Amino acid sequence: MIQRLAVIGVGLIGGSLALALRRAGAVAEVVGCDRAPEALERAAARGVIDRGVREPAAAVAGADVAVIGVPVRAVGQVLAELKGAVAAGTAVTDVASVKGAVLAEAEAVYGEVPGWLVPGHPIAGTEYSGVEAAFPELYERRRVILTPVTATEAAALARVRAMWEAVGSTVVTMPAEHHDEVLAATSHLPHALAYALVDSLSGWDERQEIFEFAAGGFRDFTRIASSDPQMWRDICAANRANVVDALRRYQADVERLTERLAEGDDEAVLALFRHAQQERARFLRLLEGRS
Amino acid sequence: MIQRLAVIGVGLIGGSLALALRRAGAVAEVVGCDRAPEALERAAARGVIDRGVREPAAAVAGADVAVIGVPVRAVGQVLAELKGAVAAGTAVTDVASVKGAVLAEAEAVYGEVPGWLVPGHPIAGTEYSGVEAAFPELYERRRVILTPVTATEAAALARVRAMWEAVGSTVVTMPAEHHDEVLAATSHLPHALAYALVDSLSGWDERQEIFEFAAGGFRDFTRIASSDPQMWRDICAANRANVVDALRRYQADVERLTERLAEGDDEAVLALFRHAQQERARFLRLLEGRS
Known part of the structure; x- marks a missing residue:
């Protein structure tokens, strides 16, 4: 008490x-x-x-x-x-x-x-x-x-x-260092990516239309881009090295996926999507296991 | 009827x-x-x-x-x-x-x-x-x-x-070509990014822990990575040129954000986050306007 x-x-x-x-x-x-x-x-x-x-x-x-x-x-x-x-x-x-x-x-x-x-x-x-x-x-x-x-x-x-x-x-x-590495991956990186996606799409030519034809998947994917911008800027700045590292690791992986898709290696694309779906199912079981 | x-x-x-x-x-x-x-x-x-x-x-x-x-x-x-x-x-x-x-x-x-x-x-x-x-x-x-x-x-x-x-x-x-461009941005790109993020994080060293300390923001951000992998691989393959183009445009924007953050240009980071938040608010008003 x-x-x-x-x-x-x-x-x-x-x-x-x-x-x-x-x-x-x-x-x-x-x-x-x-x-x-x-x-x-x-x-x-x-x-x-x-x-x-x-x-x-x-x-x-x-x-x-x-x-x-x-x-x-x-x-x-x-x-x-x-x-x-x-x-x-x-x-x-x-x-x-x-x-x-x-x-x-x-x-x-x-x-x-x-x-x-x-x-x-x-x-x-x-x-x-x-x-x-x-x-x-x-x-x-x-x-x-x-x-x-x-x-x-x-x-x-x-x-x-x-x-x-x-x-x-x-x-x-x-340890604090470990916390900052893990949270860079699971929280700070997704926030930066969500802000970047909304900002990126809003700059494309089709601007008005792009949001017009977005639906539930896009709404959920970008929900965290409605978070307080200054707070998240400050978090990214306070955890700069880890967030930059996470962004670069992710970009390298997206680059690999883009290459596979561009060159028609559709089996590799499928393997990646499938693995991700399985890993997310594991994550959901983890979340459920807490309740 | x-x-x-x-x-x-x-x-x-x-x-x-x-x-x-x-x-x-x-x-x-x-x-x-x-x-x-x-x-x-x-x-x-x-x-x-x-x-x-x-x-x-x-x-x-x-x-x-x-x-x-x-x-x-x-x-x-x-x-x-x-x-x-x-x-x-x-x-x-x-x-x-x-x-x-x-x-x-x-x-x-x-x-x-x-x-x-x-x-x-x-x-x-x-x-x-x-x-x-x-x-x-x-x-x-x-x-x-x-x-x-x-x-x-x-x-x-x-x-x-x-x-x-x-x-x-x-x-x-x-026109079909226009549809495929717009949907590459609002739907196919976010799906590819969500699959890539879950796949990417699951490969990091802290694997078990990374999902352990993920919360609601991560769950929503990756919801679409629970979609049928084969269906989405097929969609990406059928719309290959547009999806590859969308991935590359997004990557260039994320690269710019990463550079700003890495070099300490925190004002630029804030401006991007703020603009994204405003644009998402506009998107939500669009969605609400339909109901």
Whole structure:
């Protein structure tokens, strides 16, 4: 049971966590912190937070757990504002999509990664943003990756782990570098490809018509291109080397497929499509196995 | 009102059309034709067809409209089997995803495109196949593209158009070459990219983990990679030049994005993501405008 939870950045991710912890009876009080007063008002009106404050240092005072729910580009600033404000016994975690960047920001501010900081990333989200989009089921049967370092306090890690488990998630730990490689492949790469496809097609001559004759397959394939552009630009920038590497590996594979198709090696094309279909079926079984 | 409809190839597409026409009260009798006797049995059991025959020539006898509901690779064989069997006053249409290939098959069989043939393509489908997957709502508020040629009989065109309008679709006509270019971009390209992504990621070292930490965005992005591999290989082969061209144009755009990201031109990356998000919003408004 968390007596006081601080949510710094009350949007889809932090807001959904607060709602889920409340529903689970796993938190007594939620203090929200946001630059935007109207975000705090909306969060209070929706019952996401009990009260709001403007400064991260004020939010973290007396909290068992503080969740930095801001996008990756803003984590460093919040860490700087928390300097000297985190009491012994308070665990701080974040939800940013790139963990190496968070560790680097922490080192820049504190000279080393503080023991109370448990870098984390819930593998959950939608293409929507803001506290209006928050809902308590967001983390059910999802994975949360924590990337502790040697200095991370065992008690802080345990508290953050228990928090995510209380909302129905499975917690996995791994090194930050490994997290950033895996997420570059499964999340950052598809987002970049979806944005690139919509942008690419909109520039073709048939522009108006191309979208006119697109259907459900295209809608699903490009759903993630409706995500917040600045947030995803920041994620790609924060995980630049891995995303560039993933883009290049994918391009090499698409180039090979294009060559096979161009030269009429239809058996090779079929083998690739078939293998992909089988692998996706395996992926769906993995997803189902969690429920 | 269609007195007798022949559905040659009773799967998702032909089966859904029969169900939709029945529900609309727009057909009196449905004759199914399929190589697989068990497909005809299942179709009859589901109320999709009134009776089944094994030969296309038998199916088309006495029909007002015959729909060739087989995949693109099998259309030529059906056209050959229809030789001499299509009576004056019968309109024949197909549903294949590549129209240039259908015209070429018709010319190969008949020396020219017969006046009774109205090449067509409903922009609708799911990742499932077979008559079990058929449902009557499949064509509501969808587009159907017809690609008549100069020789196409006006009466045949009108009858096929009326059939699709009766099930809630909007009918558009355009040249086959144009259809094949547009569909290469909005449908064939995304399928090839989705198959390539799943295949590519499954070959990376972290294989097991990569799928383990994929979530909803990845699931939607790769949904179309669960489609029938042979059908999509055949579509890509039948529309080879356009699909190869679309792949190369897309690759050039992804290459540009990769370069921008690699060299740290984050403003350019943001501009691309933002433009894509806006264009997808426009696409969604187009989709909504139909309903």
